[in-house]
Amino acid sequence: MSYEVLARRWRPQTFDDVVGQSHVTVTLANALRSERLSHAILLAGPRGVGKTSIARILARSLNCDEGPTEKPCGRCSPCVEIANSTSLDVQEIDAASHTGVDNVRELRDSIRYAAAPGKHRIFIIDEVHMLSQAAFNALLKTLEEPPPRSLFIFATTDPQKIPVTVLSRVQRFDLKRLGGSELLSRLRQIVASEAIEIPESVLRAIIREVDGSLRDALTLLDRLVSGFGSSISEEAAGAVLDLVDRRILLDVLDPVLERDPANALSALRRALEKGVAPTRLAADLLEEVRNHVVACIVKDPGELVQLAEEEVAEVRERARKHDVETFQRLFRVLLSRTQELGFAPRPAHALEMAVVRLATLPSSESLSALMTRLEALENGGAPGPGGGGSTRGEGSGTRPRPRGTGGAPGQRAGSPPRREVPRARAPASTPPPRRDLDQEARLRNEAKSHPLVREIIDVLDAEICEIRTHSTLPPAPALDEDPR
Numbered sequence: 001m002s003y004e005v006l007a008r009r010w011r012p013q014t015f016d017d018v019v020g021q022s023h024v025t026v027t028l029a030n031a032l033r034s035e036r037l038s039h040a041i042l043l044a045g046p047r048g049v050g051k052t053s054i055a056r057i058l059a060r061s062l063n064c065d066e067g068p069t070e071k072p073c074g075r076c077s078p079c080v081e082i083a084n085s086t087s088l089d090v091q092e093i094d095a096a097s098h099t100g101v102d103n104v105r106e107l108r109d110s111i112r113y114a115a116a117p118g119k120h121r122i123f124i125i126d127e128v129h130m131l132s133q134a135a136f137n138a139l140l141k142t143l144e145e146p147p148p149r150s151l152f153i154f155a156t157t158d159p160q161k162i163p164v165t166v167l168s169r170v171q172r173f174d175l176k177r178l179g180g181s182e183l184l185s186r187l188r189q190i191v192a193s194e195a196i197e198i199p200e201s202v203l204r205a206i207i208r209e210v211d212g213s214l215r216d217a218l219t220l221l222d223r224l225v226s227g228f229g230s231s232i233s234e235e236a237a238g239a240v241l242d243l244v245d246r247r248i249l250l251d252v253l254d255p256v257l258e259r260d261p262a263n264a265l266s267a268l269r270r271a272l273e274k275g276v277a278p279t280r281l282a283a284d285l286l287e288e289v290r291n292h293v294v295a296c297i298v299k300d301p302g303e304l305v306q307l308a309e310e311e312v313a314e315v316r317e318r319a320r321k322h323d324v325e326t327f328q329r330l331f332r333v334l335l336s337r338t339q340e341l342g343f344a345p346r347p348a349h350a351l352e353m354a355v356v357r358l359a360t361l362p363s364s365e366s367l368s369a370l371m372t373r374l375e376a377l378e379n380g381g382a383p384g385p386g387g388g389g390s391t392r393g394e395g396s397g398t399r400p401r402p403r404g405t406g407g408a409p410g411q412r413a414g415s416p417p418r419r420e421v422p423r424a425r426a427p428a429s430t431p432p433p434r435r436d437l438d439q440e441a442r443l444r445n446e447a448k449s450h451p452l453v454r455e456i457i458d459v460l461d462a463e464i465c466e467i468r469t470h471s472t473l474p475p476a477p478a479l480d481e482d483p484r
């Protein structure tokens, strides 16, 4: 019994059949119509996005009995032979296994044999970047002055590796990764025609996995079909494809948002016990947090977020309860704490600590509230009349405000007990008296243990990525610098 894999069965046969890539297919169809096709074409792009398919369609367009045409018939013998890779006029060469100069010399010799009457001699060289330098050099002359009615079509996933001497002799087309909605509508079309029953959530999960490659998506779908036949459940798909169920992620995220580290930790433990790798879990958590930010700020996030409509609504609801900034901070902190997960002796423990940190982050209002309180202290040790918020405009007019201090009202209720703290900087009118060194040291120690200073350190720790990013800003004056 021979089974033709979905990726082969669904190879596009005409330019109209190619998903996405219209910037390439429309240009090629126009060139065919106006008979201005270049004699050497380079199709560059990530894996599984249609390079080989487009090369074959182009070959058929030229050699179809009805051609040159932008719509090859698909029935004549040249069309059928090209599809089966048996055409004598169209030669497909895998450069990965024919890298040497001898292979190119053979090719150069064979190009002299004329094609069948009215047809073109076409060479499709896949993974062309794998050719050796000598092989590329041997090609140059032929590319410069190709025999009449010949066409070279190069395909590559790595165009940087092609010498500029070759690049300057070809017309280059860059294929793009396919977008989420392009992939989804093609997968829907395929499962409907193949009578495969599969929940849309699984199709979306597949799309999240494949980084814009339709071939990879079809290969994953094939794995499911060969395992479960034509009726595939969410659970079965999750087990086979090693997909991380979104519910697992939300079980971790929800307690994080509730500032409940114990529950976040046990949800994480359950996920790890299911065998999900910590790095994978971290990446999926990051994506989940990122989806919350995107769904919040983009009106129609269809292309950006691989979630069904009701899931987007649920994400928005959660994001509304907690504001976008909270999710942005969660993302920054999680990213900075998980970047080195792969190097940790026990990555699971490192991820646990990252999640605990997320669940104990100071609230996003803290920073502005702290600034208000700092200003109040600076102005004489107590918040000014009318609440902490009113001091924003009063004591700070002449001072540049640090980044990230939003306009949230000050939190008087959260102010620390009134206590002497060293002044960061005295008002210009009343310079502080000179202190002796012992007194300085005592004050510095006192400052370090002051609850307000501790809170600032906590908040700044959460913002550490921001600080690294903005480290090019001019340094703030040191605390113990003599203001005079």
Ligand SMILES: Nc1ncnc2c1ncn2[C@@H]1O[C@H](COP(=O)(O)OP(=O)(O)OP(=O)(O)O)[C@@H](O)[C@H]1O
Residues within 6 Å of the ligand: 006, 007, 008, 009, 010, 011, 012, 017, 018, 019, 020, 021, 046, 047, 048, 049, 050, 051, 052, 053, 054, 155, 156, 157, 214, 215, 216, 218
């Ligand atoms: N743009 C597309 N439109 C329709 N089907 C596609 C497209 N891209 C990929 N496919 C599907 O994936 C299969 C493989 O595509 P193709 O061989 O053209 O990719 P490729 O870009 O040459 O990949 P590679 O870099 O791995 O050689 C096709 O047979 C088809 O089923």
Ligand SMILES: [Mg+2]
Residues within 6 Å of the ligand: 051, 052, 053, 126, 155
């Ligand atoms: Mg290919």
Ligand SMILES: [Zn+2]
Residues within 6 Å of the ligand: 063, 064, 065, 066, 072, 073, 074, 075, 076, 077, 078, 079
């Ligand atoms: Zn034909």
